Amino acid sequence: MLREFKILRRHGIQYIPDLRNAKVSDNLTGRPVIDKAITAEEADMVKKVCPAGAINASPFSIDMGKCLFCKECSFMLPNRIRFTNDYKLASNRRENLIIRAGEDKPVQFSHHSVRPEIRRLFRHALKLRQVSAGGDNSCEMELNAAGNVNFDMGRYGIEFVASPRHADGIVITGPVSENMAKALKMTYDAIPEPKIIILAGVDAIRGGMFKNSKAINREFLALHRADLYVPGNPVHPLTFINGVLDLIGVK
Amino acid sequence: MENALINTNPGAIALNEIPVVDYNEFYDRCRSLLQHEQNHCLNYFGWPDGKKIRYFCLIADDKQHSIYVLSHVQPAGKTIQLKALSAEITAMQVFEREIHEKYGVDFTGHPWLKPLRYAFNRYDRSKTPTTYPFYSIASEELHQVGVGPVHAGIIEPGHFRFICNGENILHLEIQLGYQHRGIENLFVQHKALLQQAVLAEQIAGDTTIGHSVAYAGIAETLTHFAEPAPLGIIRSIALEMERIAIHIGDTAALCTDIAYQLGQISLEPLRTTVINTMLEWCGNRFGKGFIRPAGSHYYPDKKFLTLLRSNLNDISERFTEITARIYSLPGVLARFEECGMVSNEQVRQIGAVGMAARMSGLARDIRISHPSMAYKDTIISSVTFDSGDVLARGLLRKAEVIESINYIFRLIDQYNSLTDNKNLPEPDFNLSFRQNMLAIGLAEGWRGEICHTAITDDNGNIIHYKIKDPSLHNWMALALAVRKEEISNFPVNNKSFNLSYCGFDL
Ligand code: SF4
Numbered sequence: 058m059l060r061e062f063k064i065l066r067r068h069g070i071q072y073i074p075d076l077r078n079a080k081v082s083d084n085l086t087g088r089p090v091i092d093k094a095i096t097a098e099e100a101d102m103v104k105k106v107c108p109a110g111a112i113n114a115s116p117f118s119i120d121m122g123k124c125l126f127c128k129e130c131s132f133m134l135p136n137r138i139r140f141t142n143d144y145k146l147a148s149n150r151r152e153n154l155i156i157r158a159g160e161d162k163p164v165q166f167s168h169h170s171v172r173p174e175i176r177r178l179f180r181h182a183l184k185l186r187q188v189s190a191g192g193d194n195s196c197e198m199e200l201n202a203a204g205n206v207n208f209d210m211g212r213y214g215i216e217f218v219a220s221p222r223h224a225d226g227i228v229i230t231g232p233v234s235e236n237m238a239k240a241l242k243m244t245y246d247a248i249p250e251p252k253i254i255i256l257a258g259v260d261a262i263r264g265g266m267f268k269n270s271k272a273i274n275r276e277f278l279a280l281h282r283a284d285l286y287v288p289g290n291p292v293h294p295l296t297f298i299n300g301v302l303d304l305i306g307v308k
Numbered sequence: 309m310e311n312a313l314i315n316t317n318p319g320a321i322a323l324n325e326i327p328v329v330d331y332n333e334f335y336d337r338c339r340s341l342l343q344h345e346q347n348h349c350l351n352y353f354g355w356p357d358g359k360k361i362r363y364f365c366l367i368a369d370d371k372q373h374s375i376y377v378l379s380h381v382q383p384a385g386k387t388i389q390l391k392a393l394s395a396e397i398t399a400m401q402v403f404e405r406e407i408h409e410k411y412g413v414d415f416t417g418h419p420w421l422k423p424l425r426y427a428f429n430r431y432d433r434s435k436t437p438t439t440y441p442f443y444s445i446a447s448e449e450l451h452q453v454g455v456g457p458v459h460a461g462i463i464e465p466g467h468f469r470f471i472c473n474g475e476n477i478l479h480l481e482i483q484l485g486y487q488h489r490g491i492e493n494l495f496v497q498h499k500a501l502l503q504q505a506v507l508a509e510q511i512a513g514d515t516t517i518g519h520s521v522a523y524a525g526i527a528e529t530l531t532h533f534a535e536p537a538p539l540g541i542i543r544s545i546a547l548e549m550e551r552i553a554i555h556i557g558d559t560a561a562l563c564t565d566i567a568y569q570l571g572q573i574s575l576e577p578l579r580t581t582v583i584n585t586m587l588e589w590c591g592n593r594f595g596k597g598f599i600r601p602a603g604s605h606y607y608p609d610k611k612f613l614t615l616l617r618s619n620l621n622d623i624s625e626r627f628t629e630i631t632a633r634i635y636s637l638p639g640v641l642a643r644f645e646e647c648g649m650v651s652n653e654q655v656r657q658i659g660a661v662g663m664a665a666r667m668s669g670l671a672r673d674i675r676i677s678h679p680s681m682a683y684k685d686t687i688i689s690s691v692t693f694d695s696g697d698v699l700a701r702g703l704l705r706k707a708e709v710i711e712s713i714n715y716i717f718r719l720i721d722q723y724n725s726l727t728d729n730k731n732l733p734e735p736d737f738n739l740s741f742r743q744n745m746l747a748i749g750l751a752e753g754w755r756g757e758i759c760h761t762a763i764t765d766d767n768g769n770i771i772h773y774k775i776k777d778p779s780l781h782n783w784m785a786l787a788l789a790v791r792k793e794e795i796s797n798f799p800v801n802n803k804s805f806n807l808s809y810c811g812f813d814l
Contacts, residue, residue, distance in 0.1 A: 060633050064574050067626055071577040082584070086591035108503040108738070125506055127597045132605055132734075140591070187462040191489045193810050195513025195594045196466055199558075201462045205576045219460030234813075236486045237465055238425055240457045262717055269497065271492030272428040290596055291513060297513055 063096040063290070071206045077308075078296050080140055085293070087125045088143040089119050089225075093136045093159030103130040103138070109259070121146055121288040122262040128260035147287040147300025151193055166303045171284065174251045175284065176306040181227055182214035183305055186248060190241045191267065192231030195291035196258040200228065201295040210298045213307060221245070226253030226284070232260040232267035235274040242277055253284040255301070257292045263289070311337060312377040318525030319375065320364070320747035323763070328362070331390055331631040338365055338385055342397045346371040348659060348672070348692050350759045352403035354411050355772045360384055365403075366748060366761065370677035374746060384411070392418035399659025400779055409435075410576055425485035425813045429493070440483050442469050449473060451797065457486045464809035467797075480787045482613045487813035495762070495773035501527060501737040508760075509596045512777055512811035517543075517550045518753025519775070519811075520599035522760040525680060525749030526752070527601035530741040530764065538732055539604055539721050545616075545680035546586070546595055548712040549606070551754040552620075553582040554733040555705035556627065563634065564701055565800045566643045571634045577621050579632075585619050588612065600735030607732050613720050624713045631706045635699075644699035646674050648789035648801040651696055655785060662756015664782040664805060667704050668696035674752035686722065688715045701804040741768035755779060755808065777811030 073079045100114040107130055110122035119130070119138075125191075131138040146164055148154055153165045164201050189197050203210045204217065221244045233241060256278075259265040267273050288299045329337070331811060341347050352365040361384045366375040382388055392415035394401040404415045405424045412431035413671040414480075415421055437457075442450075450473055457465035465486040471479040491511055495504055508515045508523035521543055528532050557579040563571030581736050582595040590598040590606050600604060608616070634640055655668040665672040667686045673690040691707040693700035723729075742763050749760045757776030763772040790798055 060629075061570055064570060064626075064633060067629070068574045068577070071573075071580075074521075082588050084588050084591050085598075102341070108498075108500065108506045119651075124391075125596075126592070127506055128591065128605075129502060131356060141540060160771075162346055169351060188458055189462075189464045189487070191487050191810070192464065193510045193513035194808065195516070195596070197462050197464060198514060199593075205579050205580070206573045207577055217462055231487070232489060234487055235428060236488050237457065238484065244458050261508075266494065267489050267491075270428075270490040270494055272488050272493075277334070284504050290592075291594065293593070 060205045062255065066232065072209045073207060074128070074272065076208065076210070076295065077302070079295055081144060081242070081295065083142055085121060085142040085144060086128060087165060088146055089124070089131070089138060089140050089156050090161045091117060091119065091158040095225060096159050103133055106130065106133060110145050117158045119152040121260065122151060122286060123265075123292045124288065125265065126258055126269045135244060143297050144293050146289065146296050147285055149285050149304060151286055152181070152250045154286060167213060169196065170305070171304060172251070172284070175304060178251065179253070179305045182219045183301065184216055184224050185226050185228050186221045186244060187217055187228045187230070188241050188244050189232035190231040190237035190264055191273070192258070192260060196230040196260070196289070199291045199294050200230070200257060200297060208298060210301070213300070213302065215301055221247035222249070224252070225247050226255060228257050229261045230257050231271070232264040232273050233275050233277060235272055238274040238277060245277070245281070245293045253304070254281055255285040256283045257287045257289075257297060259288065259290045261286065262286050276296045311341075314375040314377060314748060315373070316529070317674070317680045318529035318747065318749040320529045320745045322366045322740065323744045323746055326364070326377050326398040326746065328381050331380050331382075335366070335391060335393060337378055337595045338393055339396055340348050340369070341367050341376060342399075348630055349400060349403065349747075350401065350757070351761060351774060351776050352407070353761070354407050355763055358386055363407070364746065366759070370643045370672070373678055375678070377746065381414070384440065388416055389416055391416055394418050395419075398657045399781070399791060402659075402784075415676065423485070425488050427488055428490050432493050436667045437467075437483065437485055442483070443471070443479060443481050445478070447524060448773070450478065457584050459622040466809050470795060472795055473797070475792055477795050477798070479791050482783050482787055484783070484809060484812050489810070489814065491714055491814050492775055496770055501739060505513055509599075511775055511814070512808045513594055514554060514754065514808065515550065515753045515758070515777070515811065516596050516759050517546045517599060518579050518751050519760070519777075521547060521681065522749040522751045522758045524599050524601050525751070526747045526760050526762045527739060527741070529749070530745060530762070530768075531602070531739040532742075533602045533739070536732060538607060538723060538726055538729055540681035540684075541723050542604060542608065543599060544604065545716050545719050545752065547681075547753070548716050549586055550580060550595065550710050551707050552623075553579050553586075554754045554806070555709045556582065556720065558803060559631065559634070559702065561664055561803045561806070562698075562800060565803050566640060568637070568640060570588040571630065574630050576628070578627055581619055581623055585616060588615065594813040598600065602739060603733035605735060607729070608723070610724075615722065615757065617673070617717065617720055620713045620716060624710065627709055635703065635706070641699065643698060643800060644702055646696045647696075647797055648793055648804065649695065649697045650785050653693070654788050655696070657787070658784040659781045660785050661781050662752065662778045663704060664755070664778070664785040667692065667700040669694045672757065674750045674757050677737055678750050680750070682719055686715070686718055698800055698804045709811045730771045741770070753778065756782065775814055778807050779812045784808050785810060
């Protein structure tokens with residue numbers, strides 16, 4: 058018993074008190090900021106290097122729905138592109154994930170376009186079913202971490218559940234492999250209405266490095282509109298939690 | 309004719325220096341090599357080359373620190389019959405299954421010639437995950453339990469089919485393939501080195517560093533790049549950090565499964581500290597972006613090394629204290645001891661690697677047998693246990709965490725004492741690869757042996773890429789472990805191995 062107390066005392070308080078304003082390391086790779094003075098040649102150069110095709114050269118922008126956060130563009134042009142530690146990257150509109158040169162403001166969340174029933178029903182309790190469809194297990198581990206003693210999103214009534222029948226929505230990771238396409242659809246169909254779809258990570262949002270692979274089948278995503286896009290490679294637990302809170306309307 | 313030999317890791321050999329022998333000769337050579345205890349097969353795969361398929365078998369010699377390369381050629385596009393090596397060497401079963409699935413080779417005498425992962429480019433597209441031929445036993449006494457592909461948790465998909473007698477498992481068959489993304493082909497489609505490097509990070513995200521160093525090895529051996537000591541040191545530190553993080557996290561998960569909450573909650577934040585230290589180093593908790601070919605963006609400064617040392621010191625103390633408690637509680641030991649035993653003979657037979665081999669006294673460890681990076685000069689001690697049960701897997705993780713932390717301390721000292729820390733190379737994505745080569749990169753990830761192989765063409769482009777995650781062998785260890793166990797002991801066994809779905813499915 059005494060030894061347990063000793064362990065607990067050392068353990069101390071681990072949870073992050075304010076998830077909305079958690080302080081993180083300066084080195085976290087978050088929202089990029091691009092100098093608007095970036096030249097056409099520079100733009101061309103980094104566009105060629107970007108492994109994910111996330112860069113548009115003119116007008117210059119980085120699409121966080123495609124970005125792998127590898128930072129190679131920033132190593133190439135340290136004076137033009139830098140990655141801030143802003144982890145609030147999620148949005149309910151796909152186009153809000155595009156960061157243009159000269160912009161340095163939080164990622165926009167289009168509150169008016171959230172379906173009203175989402176906030177009416179899920180504000181105090183949101184149960185989610187996770188489906189990994191070709192995910193590489195890093196996003197999956199971060200979603201697990203969102204519920205651990207450090208991040209503890211359970212405090213908001215947000216929880217992952219075992220059965221789709223108990224869920225209010227689905228969180229998809231991975232580019233959706235052909236071999237998982239059917240199971241994904243069946244899981245989604247088993248969730249009672251109304252239900253939400255969250256895409257977590259670059260693979261789910263746009264297919265990431267796999268978008269041209271013949272082993273991928275993204276038909277499900279062509280047929281269903283996502284309610285939340287959470288960028289990251291993998292998603293950081295704080296990015297996920299803050300995105301979900303924005304979606305269900307928790308201040 | 310002698311067998312071709314690669315003597316380094318990473319290493320490469322010209323394609324025209326690999327003798328092609330007829331199948332009977334190939335069979336005999338493989339069999340005679342694999343009968344020696346020090347040898348095991350790293351990979352055996354086909355490469356479609358025009359109208360024929362050329363097969364390569366890579367056999368590691370753990371004592372000589374070398375790799376034999378054997379080859380035979382068969383016609384493509386039609387079903388042919390070959391005598392199965394698996395009939396005599398069970399560990400070959402998984403490779404022959406893959407070849408069967410991809411190229412339609414009918415291996416006669418194969419004990420278990422079933423689909424492997426339903427690759428998109430499989431020989432027979434009419435075989436799908438829904439038509440998998442499960443083993444069955446006709447009996448009114450027995451019942452089947454099917455679980456998955458979607459499981460009750462945040463975990464990757466796979467299907468588990470149990471045949472049970474009451475509460476006890478008689479047989480477990482694991483059907484995978486749901487995660488197949490065709491990643492090997494993408495290494496051929498994407499010619500840019502940076503693209504290949506980020507692909508390597510996504511083979512299995514929980515083994516980002518392990519797979520990335522294997523790829524970096526391939527890229528560097530194909531360009532004769534000589535890795536400077538500081539680069540080898542920081543890569544090795546990152547590899548050990550990955551091992552520490554996962555082992556701590558899995559120990560926490562083992563506690564969750566037996567409802568020992570103190571163990572779970574006190575270990576979770578320790579893992580957080582390890583991965584947040586990686587974030588401090590490179591911006592990413594899993595080390596994505598850290599390993600790049602021919603150099604690094606992340607040579608650490610004194611300040612970071614001090615932080616690394618003090619974080620690890622703290623983790624080491626707390627981890628020791630907590631695990632001492634966990635593994636002395638009768639309630640924990642009652643669940644772990646003699647649960648899910650896999651014998652030494654079994655792990656040998658199935659060709660288990662890494663943790664799954666070392667838990668049962670089979671000392672297989674690439675860091676010792678085929679060392680690269682810092683492991684060449686600074687020897688790490690590889691931990692083995694004998695009992696092959698959940699307890700052995702738990703204690704192995706515990707011992708490896710401590711060994712890895714101490715190893716990192718030694719590497720930090722070395723890094724600090726190096727004088728030529730100026731002008732260290734930055735990553736280079738403009739390397740051109742040597743032509744018509746077969747290159748191999750090995751690494752000991754936290755699960756075990758990772759093997760990457762690349763073949764280049766006349767222009768030095770990669771035209772074939774082959775990946776082996778340790779899970780390819782080790783899933784069979786889980787299936788064997790739960791035989792005769794109560795089905796309620798499945799989760800704790802599963803967690804004790806924590807195998808990769810995407811690493812297997814590719
Ligand atoms: S950080 Fe994003 S935008 Fe920049 S090179 Fe990498 S993937 Fe492209």
